[in-house]
Amino acid sequence: MSNAPSLSGPSMNVVDPDPRTLLTELFDVAVATAQPARVLADFLPENKARCALVIGAGKAACSMASCLEQHWSGPLHGLVVTAYGHSQPLQRIEVIEASHPVPDTMSEQAAKRILALVGNLDADDLVICLISGGGSSLLALPAPGISLANKQGINRALLKCGATIDEINCVRKHLSAIKGGRLALACTPARLLTLAISDVPGDNPTTIASGPTAADPSTSSEALSILHKYRIPIPETIAAWLKNPDSETPKPGDSRLCNHDYRIIASAGQSLEAAARQAQQAGFNTLLLGDDITGESRDVAREHGALALSIARGGGPVSPPCVILSGGETTVTVRGDGTGGRNGEYLLALATELEGAPGIYALAADTDGIDGAGDNAGAILSPETWQRAKERGWDISKELENNNCYPLFRDLEDLLITGPTRTNVNDFRAILIIPTETTL
CATH class of the missing domain: 3.40.50.10180 (Glycerate kinase, MOFRL-like N-terminal domain)
Structure with missing residues (x-):
């Protein structure tokens, strides 16, 4: 799969699923597709x-x-x-x-x-x-x-x-x-x-x-x-x-x-295609950005965040309700002394871009079940993450600069923990955009 966006339309009416459940199901499908x-x-x-x-x-x-x-x-x-x-x-x-x-x-x-x-x-x-x-x-x-x-x-x-x-x-x-x-x-x-x-x-x-x-x-x-x-x-x-x-x-x-x-x-391409089919069956438009995305995690996240905001406001290449899917392997230049992996770093940077924008959820995780050296595959981001973090005394921007994603998502109980999956087609990222009264 190339980096060129791939667009697909929904195959049925939206059934108003729980966003976290849907994102987790998409990840599970991606992992299952790559099982030996x-x-x-x-x-x-x-x-x-x-x-x-x-x-x-x-x-x-x-x-x-x-x-x-x-x-x-x-x-x-x-x-x-x-x-x-x-x-x-x-x-x-x-x-x-x-x-x-x-x-x-x-x-x-x-x-x-x-x-x-x-x-x-x-x-x-x-x-x-x-x-x-x-x-x-x-x-x-x-x-x-x-x-x-x-x-x-x-x-x-x-x-x-x-x-x-x-x-x-x-x-x-x-x-x-x-x-x-x-x-x-x-x-x-x-x-x-x-x-x-x-x-x-x-x-x-x-x-x-x-x-x-x-x-x-x-x-x-x-x-x-x-x-x-x-x-x-x-x-x-x-x-x-x-x-x-x-x-x-x-x-x-x-x-x-x-x-x-x-x-x-x-390969990651096969897993992303399977996740896209699952999303379509749930009634969501899909936008595939590619399975070979590289670069700094925080830079990729900011690009994806800007795209998600544009779509939520009606100006993107696909209309809500939709799922943006991508794979590949980003990198992290360690600047601080925090703990975590590249998927958690991606989500922290995505949170700084979205700042709690309504109707936008995301999951980023490694299909092997381990993000970096932690016990989690990745984490889940919701519109409430920004405010919940503030209420618990976290400054997401500062934690991003300290490369400290794991403790924050653990405190918010938003880590995705699967254990070893015994396969590995690299990172899986999904951004879910659901229309709200605020974004209409």
Whole structure:
């Protein structure tokens, strides 16, 4: 799906639903659409009776492996790594948990074990690799001469400075012994089938989990430039490695990757389309802004807030009652010492733009169930949020500057808490606009 707005009309009369209930239902539909149990089986090879080695990493890796076990009749063995709290019992495939969004020693051990599993394969072997968002942190093996501590420090700095996901992954790939297509090289000459759930704008295989099984067009010099761009201190070992020709990743067209197949089985675009259909069935016009929206959370929110106000006043591209839907991955430049994630930050900035405008509600949440490092998927905004926050002693503008969304929405009891969803197609945002006497 592109950034160009997509308009759809209602399929039935509005039934005056509760706004919070409707927004939550739309999020639930988006998440359900990306569940491995719904999509994975259609992408498996025809011959499911042969032996296969299974590897994988990501927040959905365990649920993908569970689905594979149910549909694969032949022998299966292997290992997948998922985030703490995202695992479930498996019968034939081992699962371990590691840290996200910053890797830990379990991330390193998982990467070493997976490389060992694929180290002595031949052309008759089949490897099925299950990749989803979060895999970059969960599968972390530093390049030669680089310590895990140095890589953790670089990762934390990138997450705080406002770098885009493409920039973050470019650096990650070139500091890794397994990302950026290096895992695919390790599988050669076996047949490799990668099944991926995309959590990145544009659904680029080289970006999903930093592309461990995808040829990488980025370069080490670009990675070094990104670190300079954000003025991130570079340890001498990392600077030396990025100047070493061995730090380059396998590029598109590399003949060693010719026996590999990469299939995206779920994406944000599919989930947004499903949510749009649900909204239409409830009688709402829909405006799809795209599934690949990037930029600072607060800047995106202000643009969306201005659009919502225009629509509420009768001057927008679609008429109320309507729902504005969008996805992608925004960024947050950390300026304060507050707590929260990019979806909460988006909602705080949206609140400053709307200032309690009547008839406008919003939900912003990560489809994996975790916004940042908290226990919430996101939060819900209502016309009453601005005034309720004031009455409880909160200054939303000040909390926004302090990047402190989580405590505010927790106090207002407006957090959206789902627990791990075991899938991940990135952020989901919905703005609901209902006509009121004030806006007519």
